[in-house]
Amino acid sequence: MNIKIGSAPDSWGIWFPNNDKQTPWERCLNEMHEAGYQGIELGPWGYLPNNYEQLKAELDKRNLSLTATTLVGDLTSSEKTDELIALLDEMSAVQLKFPTAKYVVLIDDCYTDLFTGELVRxxxxxxxxxxxxxxxxxxxxxxxxxxxxxxxxxxxxxxxxIETEEQIERLLQDSDINLCLDTGHHAYTDGDPVEFMRKYHQRIPYLHVKSCDLAVREKMKTENWSFAKAVSEDIMCEPEKGVVDFEAFVQVLKDIDYHGWAVVEQDMYPAPFDKPFPIAKRTYDYISRLLEE
Known part of the structure; x- marks a missing residue:
């Protein structure tokens, strides 16, 4: 087993390339390094420096490897798919210069408005x-x-x-695409990430690690919160505090001899600037301890 633990700007409350509520990128990188992480996803294109020389210099001095880029858009739309491919072209000019960054994480847009909760599709x-x-x-x-x-x-x-286990399994049947399994989002729809990882690990080369607080999810449903409101109330939480059995999950990783990145990616927005680091440090220490046991 060779598991490397990375993080993502999302764990510092980064949802947009530019936003006054977001931690400055220098502080984000400094705190990732201080917490012990080995790798980082690029996050929203334009948040971190997208000039290769500058980005490489900033990552190198903090001993961080680039792991992946991200594409998010309405995948029901051919026009939006064209735009995502154009963005992929732009990002690849930087990504390809980092030999550790072999993945592009693809996410379908929410069918609700993130901030109002209104159905948009x-x-x-x-x-x-x-x-x-x-x-x-x-x-x-x-x-x-x-x-x-x-x-x-x-x-x-x-x-x-694609949020439920049934929908994920349908995608795996209808496409040969592999997955980035996000343990928190999987649990959000009452999926079992432990057994799902055991069953489908050959289709899961890349992981996002976090948990989900189902008490917050129930309050979200009762009070009709938007997803962003639920995130601000910590619906996605650190692994030691949520519904996911991480001791069992890590045991599965050991059983299958998992090789690859486990990227801690805890949805957080907006995040007071002093909030992310203690969570990131506790999470790194917790996951590291489980891997070493």
């Missing part, structure tokens, strides 16, 4: 819409592989068109 896709949706996913996956030799991994996400 139908939560369900009919068979024809599903086929078009999967075709768009495969188009991005195949393009990234053929042109750049990058692996696109699909990230199921709360309030998107």
């Amino acid at each position: 139908s939560p369900q896709l009919n068979d024809e819409e599903w086929q078009h949706f999967v075709a768009n996913i495969d188009r991005i996956k195949d393009y990234a592989k053929e042109k750049y030799d990058l692996e696109v991994v699909f990230h199921p996400h709360a309030q998107s068109h």
Whole structure:
């Protein structure tokens, strides 16, 4: 087993390239390094320096490796898929210069407005819409592989068109794309990430690590909160505090001899500047301890 523990700007409350409520990127990188992390996802394009020389210098002096880039968009739309491919082209000019960054994490847009909770798309896709949706996913996956030799991994996400275990399994049947399993989002829809990882580990080369507080989820449902409101109330929480059995999850990683990145990616927005580091440090220490036991 060779597991490297990374983090992501999301764990510092970073959702946008520029936003006054967000931690400055220098502080984010400094605190990731201080907490002990080995790698970092790029996060929203434009938050971290997107000039290769500057980015490499900043990561090198903090002993951080780039692990992946991220694409988020409405995958039911061919036009939005075209835009994601254009963004992939732009990001790849930087990503390809980092030999550790082999992955592109692909996420479908939420079918609700993040901040109002209003439905902006139908939560369900009919068979024809599903086929078009999967075709768009495969188009991005195949393009990234053929042109750049990058692996696109699909990230199921709360309030998107692939959030439940049933939907994830349907995608795995209808496409040969692999997954970025996010333990917190998986638990959000009452999935069991421990057994899912055991069953489908050959299709899961990349991990996002966090947990979910189901008491907050129930309050979200009762009070009709938006996803952003639920995030601000810590619906996604550090591994030691949520519903996911991380001792059992790490045991599965040992049983299957998992090799790869486990990226701590705890949804947090907005985040007071002094909030992320203690959580990040506790999480790194907790996961490291489980891996060493």
